[in-house]
Amino acid sequence: MKLKNFVIMFITLMGVWLLLNNSLAVPILLSGLILSIIIPFLFCKHCEVFTYLKFTPKSMWYTLLFLLTFLKELLLSNLDVARRVVTPSLPINPGIIEVKTRLKTKIARIVLADSITLTPGTFTIEIIEDSLFIHWIDVKSTDVQEGTKLIVEKFEKYLEVMYG
Amino acid sequence: MDKEIVELIGGIIALIGSIFLLLGSIGLLRMPDSYNRIQAGTKASTLGTMLSVVGTWFFAPEWFGKFIILILFVLITNPVSSHVLARAAYHIKIPLTPKTIVDKLKERQLIDPERSAYRKKVKTQNK
Amino acid sequence: MGSLLLQVAIGIALLAMLLSMVRFVLGPNKVDRVIAIDTMTVSSIGLIAFIAILSDSIIYLDVALVYGILGFLGVIIVARYFEKGF
Numbered sequence: 001m002k003l004k005n006f007v008i009m010f011i012t013l014m015g016v017w018l019l020l021n022n023s024l025a026v027p028i029l030l031s032g033l034i035l036s037i038i039i040p041f042l043f044c045k046h047c048e049v050f051t052y053l054k055f056t057p058k059s060m061w062y063t064l065l066f067l068l069t070f071l072k073e074l075l076l077s078n079l080d081v082a083r084r085v086v087t088p089s090l091p092i093n094p095g096i097i098e099v100k101t102r103l104k105t106k107i108a109r110i111v112l113a114d115s116i117t118l119t120p121g122t123f124t125i126e127i128i129e130d131s132l133f134i135h136w137i138d139v140k141s142t143d144v145q146e147g148t149k150l151i152v153e154k155f156e157k158y159l160e161v162m163y164g
Numbered sequence: 165m166d167k168e169i170v171e172l173i174g175g176i177i178a179l180i181g182s183i184f185l186l187l188g189s190i191g192l193l194r195m196p197d198s199y200n201r202i203q204a205g206t207k208a209s210t211l212g213t214m215l216s217v218v219g220t221w222f223f224a225p226e227w228f229g230k231f232i233i234l235i236l237f238v239l240i241t242n243p244v245s246s247h248v249l250a251r252a253a254y255h256i257k258i259p260l261t262p263k264t265i266v267d268k269l270k271e272r273q274l275i276d277p278e279r280s281a282y283r284k285k286v287k288t289q290n291k
Numbered sequence: 292m293g294s295l296l297l298q299v300a301i302g303i304a305l306l307a308m309l310l311s312m313v314r315f316v317l318g319p320n321k322v323d324r325v326i327a328i329d330t331m332t333v334s335s336i337g338l339i340a341f342i343a344i345l346s347d348s349i350i351y352l353d354v355a356l357v358y359g360i361l362g363f364l365g366v367i368i369v370a371r372y373f374e375k376g377f
Contacts, residue, residue: 016233018229019229019230019232019233020229020230020233021229022227022228022229022230074210074211075211078184078207078208078211081191081203081204081207081208082184082187082191082208084191085187085190085191085194085195085204085208086187086190090194090195090196092195092196092200092263093263093265094197094199094200094203094260094261094263094264094265095264095265095266095267096260096264096266096267096268096269096270097266097268098268098269098272113243113247114240114243114244114247115243117207117243117246117247118207118210118239118242118243119207120203120204120207120208120211121203123202123203123207123243123246123247123250124247124250125247125250125251125254125269126251126254126269128272131272133268133269133272135199135202135203135250137200137203139265139266142265142266142268168292168293170293171292171293171294172292172293172296174293175292175293175294175295175296175297175300176296178296178297178300178337178341179296179299179300179303181300181337182300182301182303182304182307182337182341183303185303185304185307185334185337186303186304186306186307186310188307188330188334189306189307189308189309189310189311189314189330189334190310192310192311192314192326192327192330193310193313193314198320198322198323198326201314201323201326202326205311205314205326205327205329205330206326206329206330206333209330209333209334210333212307212333212334212337213333213334213336213337216300216304216336216337216338216340216341217336217337217340219300220297220340220341220343220344222293223293223297223344224344224349227349227352230349230352230353230356231340231352233356234336234340234352234355234356234359237356237359237360238333238336238359241359241363242333244363244367245329245363245366245367245370246329248366248367248370248371249322249325249326249329249366249370251370251374252322252370252371252373252374253322253373255373255374256322256373256374258320258322
């Protein structure tokens, strides 16, 4: 167990505890401190996903840009799916396509697959080696290169800098 | 700013959120197969819930901690549950709608069936 | 004015849950039913937040959080059961 993973877990737990309690009284602080030290010791077997988190200014800046891109995509694609749902003829064109990713680390792939899943219209079904299999409600292209450009690229360029 | 105006803005945002929830449910009813129902249902409701929680935030700004936790919780758990459901549905061979134009995952499994073999091996090891 | 809008929003969210319930009853296969349950759980988080504001008690937000956690775990467990059948 690395110290860095332990510290990240501790800070996350402590933050959630303080937000939930919404106060800084001494008993709450103390009990939160004790619990957030005990829980990582017991359950940090899978914490190695945090190993590749970086906290340089550049990665912070790209995290912010990534969040903005993500929120924009979330809104636009939600409106798109809503339009499809209320149109009487139900204009869907579904299919499962394959796209490639250049990302190697575990956490970058998790964030990529989660962002693809959260934008309506696309979700990840399976990851085999470096290809993601994506169900797309309106297939614009069945080609691997073309699909990668349309779905993955916009998130990948930020994630590549954030997690390397 | 006047409290009345703040509450009006919050109410409008909450109303938009609940309309998204309604659209998600209509999609759930209208879509032809399970995969498209996941597209419409569980994910239109993500934005709907987030907007609802943000809208209620305007009414009680002093409860900000719980609202942040709720939004983060929805944002983190929702993609996981819809991915897990979709993978389970594909694994137990829930049929795709006849409108489907391409299924690359099936082609891949026909070319190299190692993945399903791997699943079986893991299953027997667990027993 | 704001609370009137919230009451309308509660009505719309309830209608949404009713429509999901229809899918739950109709659902041709088991995965459709789980999807309907998942949608209802996520919608009800928003609904409980509205009710918390109208009745002015913060404890309902904890209820929403716990309800969300239970729904999430339920979906994960049922999906694992479909896939591996333990």
